[in-house]
Structure formats: structure tokens, C-alpha cells
Amino acid sequence: MKMGRLMGRSDDIKLTCHCGGVELRVRLVDGLATAKRCDCSFCRRRGAMSADVKAGDLEVVRGDTLRTYQFGRKAEEHHFCGVCGVYTHHRRPVAGMEFGVNVGGLEGVNPRDVDPVPWMDGVNWNPEGTDAVS
Numbered sequence: 001m002k003m004g005r006l007m008g009r010s011d012d013i014k015l016t017c018h019c020g021g022v023e024l025r026v027r028l029v030d031g032l033a034t035a036k037r038c039d040c041s042f043c044r045r046r047g048a049m050s051a052d053v054k055a056g057d058l059e060v061v062r063g064d065t066l067r068t069y070q071f072g073r074k075a076e077e078h079h080f081c082g083v084c085g086v087y088t089h090h091r092r093p094v095a096g097m098e099f100g101v102n103v104g105g106l107e108g109v110n111p112r113d114v115d116p117v118p119w120m121d122g123v124n125w126n127p128e129g130t131d132a133v134s
């Protein structure tokens, strides 16, 4: 599946962590057009590419091993598998892009199809108008 050219809301796509403890079903807002990396203090360490998903377009099919990490102003919830450690998704306080999901965990998607990889200005990102802690 070449998702790089896919436009618009995707069909349901399965997303898993590495060990399979976490499984999501997601619909991407605009295919891989929103796939990006981020240079905030957390994402620069995590390294994964994320793509945007609207609230209501993400379902946790299996989540017994899901863990949540928050930092700074705690506006976002970063979710990962507590067994294999892989990031699956995060929730943001932004309408229309409430979730970012791990492009590398999407079934049938090779992250190399996103080339070049866009970068989000996470260091200066401040969706709530509060002091950025990034």
C-alpha cells in the first residue's frame, strides 16, 4: 500500500506496538500528508514520526499494557506499551488533530515512503497560549 500519495481521510488502519500488547484502529486525517517528526524535548528523544488523527477516529482495540507519560504543562498524553516500550499514540489539546499516531506502527505502511520527512516546530509549539515547556 503506497500511502504517501493517499489524500483525505483514510480507511481503518490497524496500528500495533512491537509485542502486540497494544492494538489501535485509526483513520488518518489526510493519509501520510501529516506525517512528521518533532523537535520538542520528548519527541527528539523518542524519534518516531507521527500522523494526525481526529477524535473519534481512534479506537483502542487492545490496551492492557498501555502506559501514559506526561511532562511540562501536561497538556498532552503520550501513550506507549509498558512491555515493549514502543510509542503508539498521543493526545493533543488541538481540535481536528486530537491524536498523533506512530507511523511506524501502521499496518502496511513503510515509514520510508515519507521522504523527505517534514519537521514540526515542537520546541516553540504552544497550542494553549500558556508558557511552552518543551
Ligand SMILES: [Zn+2]
Residues within 6 Å of the ligand: 017, 018, 019, 020, 021, 022, 065, 081, 082, 083, 084, 085, 086
Ligand atoms: Zn508492546
